[in-house]
Amino acid sequence: MSMHWYVARRVAWAVVATYLILTITFGLLAVAPGDGQTAFAFQAATEGGDVDEARETFDEITGRDEPLLTRYSNYMVNMATFNWGWSFTRNQPVMDAIAAAYPYSLMYAVPATLISIVFGYAIGLYSATHQYTLTDYVGTFTAFFGISIPNFWFGIMLILVFAVDLGWLPSYYQTGRGVWTLANAKQLILPVVVLSTGAIAGNMRYSRAEALEYVHADFVKTARAKGANDWRVLVRHIFRPAMVPLMTILVADILGLLFAGAYITEVVFQIPGLGLLSYRAIIQQDTALVMATTLVPVFIAIVGNLVQDIAYTVLDPRIDYGDR
């Protein structure tokens, strides 16, 4: 099977998966008892409006009085055209709310990703080439610490030590301090540390295991016999083949880890990014916003998986396309 055919099939599969997920979500929405109508009516009542009228308005906006099939096709068309609905708690289209929120998520997620890749791979490679040394044990222990510590509790403990006791860093995020300022950097330190700890541990384990496969490989021994120095062996003969699986793991797994981790990090540090937006929407029963903010990471995961699989086939000549 040619590579193009494989890629085409894989892309088609991603489209099918997206379609299925949207359908399942619609199904859940259709059968669920609580979908925000009460909250909408309650909000109308607190603002001095009529409750029954609000309920009708809600039904009209969401199209709940129409037959199921019409609702389904409307829903699908709206989803496909990025017309994802209206957030009544924020009085703006859902898309605008997301557009306003995501820069805040990027502000700490990008540094955290970079740090976790650089440190994770560096420590992992070092551990693999210096197996059973003190540094290797320290590294392994750090990895266990990183994957075991609950993100939210780690965040709270860091706040307790560095914000409450020592007073060095602010305990929660405040907007309006600019992007490239020292004040902003200071309040991003703790979120970046929390988010990257778990990811560093994950990367480290992967890269150590992956590099170990090549440390004792014949071609590495040959290179050493021919007089290549340690650095050259590490970079040219171990790191290069290990890169392929590491690159691809990075895309999907790190995305997933960061998204779930980011959710909790934003709630702990009150960063007004996608996670906090979604969390507030859940608490305030803003259905359209809940759906949009949870579906965005799901779609990113699908695209991530797609990119991972394609990258794998492009980067590794040994892959056989016939075997998926």
Place this chain on the structure above:
Amino acid sequence: MAADTQPDTGASERFEDVEWDELGGLGLPRRTQVLVVTALAYVAAVAYDVFVTDDAILSGTNWLFVLTLLVGVFFVVWPLVENRRLTAYYWRRFKKNRAAVVSAVYLVVVFVVGTFGPLLLAKPELNVLAAYQPPVFLSVDSTVPTTCVGQSADGLCHGTWQYPLGTTSDGKGIAKLVVFGMRVSMQVGLVTMLIVVSIGTAVGTSAAYFSGLVDEVLMRYVDIQQTFPTFFLFLIVTYLFKPSLFLLITIFGFLGWGGIARLVRSEALQRREESYIRAAENAGASDGWIIRRHLMPNVSNTVITAATLLIPSFILFEATFAFLGLTDPSTPSWGQVIASGRGDLDSAWWIATIPGVFLFFTVLAFNFVGDALRDALDPRSEGEA
């Protein structure tokens, strides 16, 4: 296997001449007999609880927990006791890893205290007068608690043995909350693991054994399931339906087995080519028999290791959702206590800290034990760290 059903055959009689049916068939081993009786009793008890009585004897989660414990006794403890030599061999390999031995002891304590503690202790109760008491041996400025239960001296309120780990902002004893939280964590971890392992192993071995269309359909389904991040699915479901521990266990259990299924499939594909499978096929064994008696036991080491490493992730998920307040508020989870202490970090640091320490060490211990099990159970991992 069944030594107690050995037939009394004459010396002249040859093996082929034995009339097995006259001797009561092959006879079931004692473990199977007890297992069948216990299973029937369990089903009867659940049916009685669901259909006959109005007031529930146990909640759905607790019934599942009982089931998990029974499965653990029959499929882990019993075989280990029966095969003492193998157990001793595993133990020798396992105890090389000291951190794992300490972790295992810690986990046994958490398990026993968490399972039986809540039966003996009363539920922690609201008591505004006893709010913000510091843990025993520690003290806090007397302005923090409204009234000091222990000794009060030099403007400091000292902790008492009445509340060994202090109290929360509504006066619940943290020691008690920790014990109740142990049960929640153990239930989530073990029950979800049981569901995931059962489905994952069944799907993985079937896909590998039948191959062809069955394999394609099952693995395509796994692909879809794996693309949907469970964390966000649970967010949607918990938003649309009433959240509960039972819902969390079901969602993570019934949608989280994809990884195990893939792992088991790749392992079973190798086993399928072994000659003992061919021999069984030629002897006329049915598909179900081969899967149950030849494939599953031979992939079990892989499964047990992967399962141990899955438990901590379920515990972390539960704690995270409890922390976010997206689970049933009446479930006394560690995550919930941590969340309740978040606002009092500057005055009562112990509320958020202590349950988190237990959570962290429980997750860490499971990771250590899982890692050591991989080294002990997997014969191929010899010589590797």
